[in-house]
Amino acid sequence: MSDSNKILEELTQSDYKYGFVTNIENDSAPKGLSEDTVRFISAKKNEPEWLLEWRLKAFRHWLTMETPTWANVTFPAIDYQDIIYYSAPKQKISLSSLDEIDPELRATFEKLGISLDEQKRLSGVAVDAVIDSVSITTTFKGKLSELGIIFCSMSEAVHEHPELVKKHLGSVVPITDNYFTALNSAVFSDGSFCYIPKGVRCPMELSTYFRINAANTGQFERTLLIADEGSYVSYLEGCTAPMRDENQLHAAVVELIAMEKAEIKYSTVQNWYPGDKNGKGGIYNFVTKRAICAGDHAKISWTQVETGSSITWKYPSVILKGDYSIGEFYSVAVTNNMQQADTGTKMIHIGKNSRSRIVSKGISAGKSQNSYRGLVKVMPRAENARNFSQCDSLLMGDQCGAHTFPYIEVGNPSAIVEHEATTSKIGEDQVFYCNQRGIDTEKAVALIVNGYCKEVLNQLPMEFAVEAQKLLAISLEGSVG
């Protein structure tokens, strides 16, 4: 027992690896939020009139809303006037090749382990790098466009593919959806846009890497991903931020649309700065992610590994509108120290024979609070809908908490919905079994945790699975008892 206590204590001391700050000159909006800020951002990005109107509408709606308080997290009220809503790294006007990117920037991404060099083609991942909510560069553009795939920053998409953006932006997550989407819609600065044409199987993983760099900024990016009929895409998202003493707000919106027989696989490794041991600093990650299986036989799969953020508050959801559509949600959420996570999913079954599967694994350590909050809703016309949910919690240490709030609403008699949840700690007998076979306690704990998460980690694309496993290992680093 004392061994594992020690392990847990040491676990809480492992450091955040990505906490450096890059010295890049920034071009920022003044602090504060008003209609002028919204106009400033829109003008800065040279946006068409309709988008500005859309933003203003969202902003006006936001003014009428109140901060939601239902989540199982506590934090001091956010002063929305004390945030910089737009911050872009200053760089030369336009880039024709990657060599022209600010070397500081490139070094940043090198440090993060993301190579923007096309030489690293072998890794086969197309990256859209977003720093302080502005897209810096997108790799492999040419190769993708041969197939008709559009993969670019949101601001580019607004100019080059306005018809697609106009049609789909806000169609899955309306601006009035909640407090943070309204805020995001008003001030979003950039993000990734992706369109996969009919019948195309995207040959490589697409990836966006988000980083908050400047102080006092909020990051508000917007991702829109459309998979047309019969297409397939696998999309990765990673996030880090420097260590700062104040809390920074990240309120993103991600919208996925899968048409008939299309498949989208969306993976996230979220490693925002979680704050220090005493809960000082860290990112507030208040993100709205929602996907819609708009056509029959569409499939959407969310996989997330959540290790960062001082507060995580997000529910990647799937609206199963098409018949025979499939929604999946795989999640590992690790909280440590003073971190709080309230995360889960929503599966809304509308189409007949729609199926969904939820596997959520929570690990809480230190003084953290980890909640699973999920909704499975079967509408009356969703004949033969099928859901299976499993949410397990692993508790490490006696100061932390694990909570489960599953909502199940079934309105069709042919639906089969199952939910099961367990909560436990790492069994002393399991550790003993390993010890007996010459595996020391630290390795044993790592082994057990890895085994516990396997079901989810297996869902990640290979490149990410390695990163995720490393992340879990970092959390357990130096935990020899």
Next chain:
Amino acid sequence: MNLKDLILEEYKTFAPQASNAVSKVLREESIKQVAEWGIPTIKQEEWKYTNLKSILDTPFRLNASPAATSNAIHYYNIDAYKLVFVNGILNASLSDTKGIEAFATLKSISEAEPAILSKYFNKFHPFQDGLQAANLAFAQHGVYLHVNKGKALPKPVVVYFLSDTTQGPIFAQPRNLIVLEQGASAKWIESFQSTGNDTSFTNICSEFFLHQDSHLEQYKFQQENDKAYHVGTSQVVHLEKSYSHSAVLTWSGALVRNNLNIHLGAEYCEAHLYGLYLGNNSRHIDNHTLVDHAMPNCYSNELYKGILDDQSTGVFNGKIWVQKDAQKTNAFQSNKNVLLSQKATMNTKPQLEIFADDVKCSHGATVGQLDEEALFFLRARGIPLAQARMLLMQAFSDDVLNKITIPALQEEITATIAQRLRP
């Protein structure tokens, strides 16, 4: 006038003649809460799926005690002590309490031994809403049962609550307190019935206080008519090594909300919770349970099952709290539902909140339909579809019915349920 105003208005006439069962200060505070919070609405998380709005404008009478209508009550065919409430007020002439040593009304005990009330009354209230506050403000009609140290009540106590609406809609608010001393044991059965064709609304609260090594079995049978609204709260506070066994069965009433709150306040306690609900027509049945593990080494086990037909709605919310000190907790919860019709709805929310690490907790919830293969098995053996379905539903219900430990009562309730499930 809506229900909230009726309650506030009635309080003005009630206050001067109120007993000391509840201190004047607490009554005043409670009625203020009623004024502030009102009747719960679906905006409140605890009431998200249960809407009382449709009856708020009913012209209820709050202090109605019509003549005893003994033949309106169906008495169970068991040997038991008998208590009869008509519209929330104890009717002594219909009751039979001969042989119970310590029995009184809340009102009389507050006059005779106020210390007892202050020791046990209103000790655990995890959730507060306008209805519970109203019940507290008006608490004086109800019984106080005390089982002395080491005593076992020789017979179960059956309490019949009759809603008599022959003279118009009524609103009743009984409140009971049951205390089991060290090593005592008792069986307590609440039966809700109604007569008349008007709307009734029962807002009841029963509190149980279990001392060391005591043993409680409590049952709640809801068999009012289709115009009856019922919001009931049962709270069980456990002290060391005490044991409780609760079963809540609902198969009628228009809207029924059962709250069952268990507080495991000392080590080595054990609580069993069972529930069965059968919905048909447009019945709405809501079961909210809470098992609060406050101390280490306790055990709780919960099984709620429901069958929903026609346009009925079922709600289940089962909370398990494991507090920081409650190491070595074992808590299990299971909620199983069968939907029979296109328009039936089930909303279930099994909820775990855990703050200790050395625990074993699990919960499961399922919503589905009768097993096709089991039906086929029966039909292949010449049993008609309707009967095969009934057999399966009976088997489904038996898991809970078997938990009624009084044989004669089990038989009678099982027969009643079988009658209900007959096609």
